[in-house]
Amino acid sequence: MAIDFTMSAEQRKIQKMAREFSENILAPVIPASDKEPDPMLAYQKTKGAYIEAYKAGIAMAMLPKEYGGAGLSCLDYVIACEEITSIDPGFACTCLCNGLGLMPVLWYGSEEQKKRFLGAATSDPTGTYLSAWTAGEPPGGTGGTANFDSPLPKAGIGMTAVREGDHFVINGKKKWSSSPGWDGLGTNTQTAIIRTDSSVGGTEGLSAIVIERGTPGITWTFLNKEGHRTTSNAFVVFKDAKVPVDNLLPGAVGNGDLVINRNFAWSGPVAAIAAVGVARAAYEDALKFLKKNTAGSLTPIIRFQNAGYIMGDVAAKIESARYFAWRAADYLDKHSQHAELIGAMCKINVTETMIDCVYKCMQIVGVNSLSTEYKFGKYLREASILPIYDGGNMGMQRRRVHGIIADENFNPRAIMDDDFVKFEKSMEAIGTVADPVSKSRGIMQAAE
Numbered sequence: 362m363a364i365d366f367t368m369s370a371e372q373r374k375i376q377k378m379a380r381e382f383s384e385n386i387l388a389p390v391i392p393a394s395d396k397e398p399d400p401m402l403a404y405q406k407t408k409g410a411y412i413e414a415y416k417a418g419i420a421m422a423m424l425p426k427e428y429g430g431a432g433l434s435c436l437d438y439v440i441a442c443e444e445i446t447s448i449d450p451g452f453a454c455t456c457l458c459n460g461l462g463l464m465p466v467l468w469y470g471s472e473e474q475k476k477r478f479l480g481a482a483t484s485d486p487t488g489t490y491l492s493a494w495t496a497g498e499p500p501g502g503t504g505g506t507a508n509f510d511s512p513l514p515k516a517g518i519g520m521t522a523v524r525e526g527d528h529f530v531i532n533g534k535k536k537w538s539s540s541p542g543w544d545g546l547g548t549n550t551q552t553a554i555i556r557t558d559s560s561v562g563g564t565e566g567l568s569a570i571v572i573e574r575g576t577p578g579i580t581w582t583f584l585n586k587e588g589h590r591t592t593s594n595a596f597v598v599f600k601d602a603k604v605p606v607d608n609l610l611p612g613a614v615g616n617g618d619l620v621i622n623r624n625f626a627w628s629g630p631v632a633a634i635a636a637v638g639v640a641r642a643a644y645e646d647a648l649k650f651l652k653k654n655t656a657g658s659l660t661p662i663i664r665f666q667n668a669g670y671i672m673g674d675v676a677a678k679i680e681s682a683r684y685f686a687w688r689a690a691d692y693l694d695k696h697s698q699h700a701e702l703i704g705a706m707c708k709i710n711v712t713e714t715m716i717d718c719v720y721k722c723m724q725i726v727g728v729n730s731l732s733t734e735y736k737f738g739k740y741l742r743e744a745s746i747l748p749i750y751d752g753g754n755m756g757m758q759r760r761r762v763h764g765i766i767a768d769e770n771f772n773p774r775a776i777m778d779d780d781f782v783k784f785e786k787s788m789e790a791i792g793t794v795a796d797p798v799s800k801s802r803g804i805m806q807a808a809e
């Protein structure tokens with residue numbers, strides 16, 4: 362069928378199931394988790410809901426049926442995610458991180474690895490299985506994540522894996538990796554981007570390795586953060602951690618850069634719909650408030666022109682943002698789960714528009730939006746995370762868009778015409794601490 366925004370009966374069922382889970386099982390646990398000052402305890406307060414999500418097929422919904430997942434298309438996944446994120450985007454992030462950890466196995470792993478890792482992820486009788494995505498590194502020196510594709514050997518990802526016989530010996534530090542596990546001793550698996558060749562830059566020397574829980578030499582610490590408090594992030598230290606060479610994803614050898622770009626673009630529409638979910642919740646709460654309260658006038662606030670105009674604008678932006686997220690997910694489904702361009706554009710545009718919508722709702726509600734009696738403070742905290750996380754809009758997502766559109770052969774009508782935009786290594790490194798252009802100006806030499 363040509364362009365048609367009607368949900369299928371199956372999609373309505375998925376939406377209904379996700380909505381019922383979110384309203385009945387998730388919503389009751391969120392206030393206590395969000396208020397809990399200790400990040401590990403906050404995370405643990407969501408464990409019961411996670412087990413329910415796992416049993417309902419939500420936690421591993423993105424994995425194909427053939428490996429035990431729910432086999433949702435990217436579009437169906439995004440439809441479900443809107444419901445969960447409208448209640449709590451932090452919890453949704455816990456589920457999303459399973460995808461960030463496991464989709465690289467699906468894309469770049471051998472058949473044996475897919476059966477081993479994806480099979481285990483989808484058949485845990487306890488329903489507590491977690492996977493993590495371990496790309497980010499602490500800032501300072503050449504640390505940080507944004508310049509992972511710098512062509513300089515000494516810049517970008519600093520964690521190293523050195524082969525010794527049938528093992529890699531891993532050393533380094535990672536920050537913001539999803540979750541130290543429910544007990545602080547690690548997730549069941551984590552897929553880490555590691556420098557396997559230190560003599561070359563990030564476009565050639567990075568690979569992806571799956572690291573299993575219980576590997577000696579790894580310590581985890583929970584990070585404390587301003588929003589998404591119901592999910593967890595880790596500071597991870599690797600000291601001579603030995604990992605079997607069988608855990609190296611063969612398709613990702615020397616292509617860890619491509620894994621990062623593909624993964625953070627796959628999750629782009631999910632981050633976008635998270636922003637839609639949060640803004641939708643703020644809009645609905647604001648509308649209720651404006652219809653019930655007069656601010657000392659003789660009419661409900663919604664009768665004031667500024668309130669009606671602004672809320673109408675907010676509603677329109679949320680609608681258009683939702684369609685953009687659907688379209689980017691649809692593009693992923695049509696193009697072998699590649700959306701390096703539109704995934705980034707969608708994430709940037711939607712997350713940055715939606716945070717403004719949340720704030721506009723607060724302005725129109727007025728001073729009472731600041732009271733903890735309402736949820737606007739939480740909405741603003743959550744909305745502010747979305748442009749910053751999941752491959753920051755500034756140093757990672759915009760830079761990828763820049764690299765693609767600056768390419769000589771870029772077709773500016775590609776997305777409109779639904780053409781495949783092939784992401785190439787030659788599109789990387791733009792704007793890094795030493796990109797090919799800065800090299801010609803001698804800046805690279807200075808950095809070396």
Ligand SMILES: Cc1cc2nc3c(=O)[nH]c(=O)nc-3n(C[C@H](O)[C@H](O)[C@H](O)COP(=O)(O)OP(=O)(O)OC[C@H]3O[C@@H](n4cnc5c(N)ncnc54)[C@H](O)[C@@H]3O)c2cc1C
Nearest residue numbers: 494496497505506507537539750751752753755756792793
């Ligand atoms: C809730 C949550 C979940 C997360 N989950 C994960 C996860 O599962 N796994 C994981 O690895 N990470 C995770 N992260 C981290 C997240 O993905 C970050 O976006 C990522 O680590 C990169 O951070 P950054 O974009 O701020 O880059 P940084 O390297 O910290 O850069 C900082 C800033 O420097 C500037 N900058 C640096 N270089 C450039 C450049 N070349 N061009 C332009 N600007 C530049 C930009 O303004 C950028 O924002 C998570 C974070 C949060 C909050």
